Amino acid sequence: MTSKFLSLLLLFLVVGCGASKKKSSAHNQRKISVGPSEVTVGTPRELPNENSVTTVASPSISRKVINTAMTFSGVKYKFGGTTIKGMDCSGLLYVSFGEHDIQLPRASYLMATEGENIDLNKVSAGDLLFFGTSGRKKKINHVGLVVSVNGDDIQFIHATTSRGVIVSSLREGYWNYAFIKATRVL
Template identity: 70%
Template sequence: MMRKFLSLAVILLVVSCGASKKKTSVSTERKISVGPSVVTVENTSKNTKAVEVKSVAAPIKSKQIINTALTFSGTRYKFGGTTTKGMDCSGLLYVSFAEHDIDLPRASYQIAKEGESIDLKQVTEGDLLFFGTSNRKKSINHVGLVVSVDGDDIKFIHSTTSRGVIVSSLREGYWNFAFIKATRIL
């Protein structure tokens, strides 16, 4: 029985998409390193009325969602978590989109079925990137939110099991290899 429990725990760790890093304090304004540049982030108010998503409003909504997601930078990984005490990759997106009145499914493979599939060359801020990080590479089990696009350098926020909520680049070999598809929700 104990062997089955340990096997299940190891499988959950390998298949999950988050990380463990101590939570940083959230202030009104923070600087978050994204590669060689620095992005200034302002916390969004929970009392702010959400802008209706339309063609012109989509970039505004994307920026708001990205800013919300960035406020969780440094939050440790917790499988199934959706709070500043710990969250996984889909929990990060679930909470960030919900804060702006957009409902997403709770699991990354379910989120991948939402929105419109787009070519990687069409990716803009606010789009979602999906990855296969398990032995079954074609099976989606990880998701990230695009925070910036600079030429062919795409940076995205996500929660990893080793480092918690961080910003990574699609240029990194691991993420480039694990990439499956991109979608646009907004």
């Protein structure tokens, strides 16, 4: 048991992403359960118009997972975190998918082994994007969830060390350069 705990702890120390802190007012918060406990999260920020979002499989479950992820907008980064007190990129997706009874591995490089690899031009809302942000670009250490696709503009939510849980565009030079692959798990 101790060795399993130490292995999990080591895994969390090896894998990480990012976030920054924004506070939401008490009247915009709701409670969701994550495993045996509840966390309070803010309401999701406004999503793009449904007509601009292309979704292939299970549009309703994709939208539910995206809405859950969006409730964490502004949460600060915490390595290994999975609550509104702080979370990392894989923690954001682990909790967002888990809230809808879809189990994903906890680490981004393990998430990358799940689902079906897809071409970037076939990405739709609910798909996962994987990145290499360390010195070794081909090593996956970051993940984001596609929230909308409008032409060649792919928007994704993720947790960054500098700004917390945010929505970014794959058009941004940094993310475009760090992109490794996309997968579909829904």
